[in-house]
Amino acid sequence: MALSSKGTALITGASSGIGAVYADRLARQGYDLILVARSQAKLTALANRLSDATGRNVEVVTADLKEKADLLRVEQILRNDASITLLVNNAGVGAVMPLLASPVDDMQDMITLNITALTRLAYAVVPGFVARGAGTVINIASIVAIAPEILNGVYGGTKAFVLALSQSMHHELADKGVRVQAVLPGATATDFWSEAGHPVENLPQEIVMAVDEMVDAALVGLASGEVVTIPGLHDGAQWDRYEAQRQVLSGLFGSSTAAPRYH
Secondary structure, eight states: OOOOOOOEEEEESTTSHHHHHHHHHHHHHTOEEEEEESOHHHHHHHHHHHHHHHOOOEEEEEOOTTSHHHHHHHHHHHHHOTTEEEEEEOOOOOOOSOGGGSOHHHHHHHHIIIIIIHHHHHHHHHHHHHHHTOEEEEEEOOGGGTOTTSSOHHHHHHHHHHHHHHHHHHHHHGGGTEEEEEEOOOSBSSTHHHHTTSOGGGSOGGGOBOHHHHHHHHHHHHHTTOSEEOTTOSOHHHHHHHHHHHHHHHTSOOOSSOOGGGO
């Protein structure tokens, strides 16, 4: 007898870390999977393990989303596969070096992956979700979206974009049956840190969250209807107050005259 399915989840950056844990959890929740990453070997090993453990159908797509041809190939999948009900926009790269110590070409590559690819994939999948009246987009941002002073400024800027895009998407799409969630992890025990040149072992361990804990918390936030999930923020009311004040402030910007302090 065929297993019931919640549809198909396409996960980018799926070969390790956050993406691999999302793949595991979503397969166990009843999703078939399309796993996207650069490493064919890692994707295949993960797909075989998850398929054996859960019985779900798991496909792999080897792609470097910084490359236009590969990105367009994944966009076509999102446009044409009506079984897709969930997109996890997880692929990304970070930086910890100060702005002036970071090669501008590396910063451009980061913008291409963290902003351009994520945006194009969202654009590719959302029209089908709207047409079917259902679908979910999970965008992996970072706490640096609201605290850009912590790490590299361009990295913080890319994640601020992800947060702003997610909030705007929620505003436009919630009444069309489309769920949007931005996840803002803090320091998480993944390869992110070593790839950025600052191994996670060098961080104070009391601020580092296990990747399983982070993803499990994010999925609870999704099930709870959160638009913004910050797994490491213990007092959720603090975010609620921050967001409420932002909403108030956003209504105070429009005026035909400059504020008196500028005269």
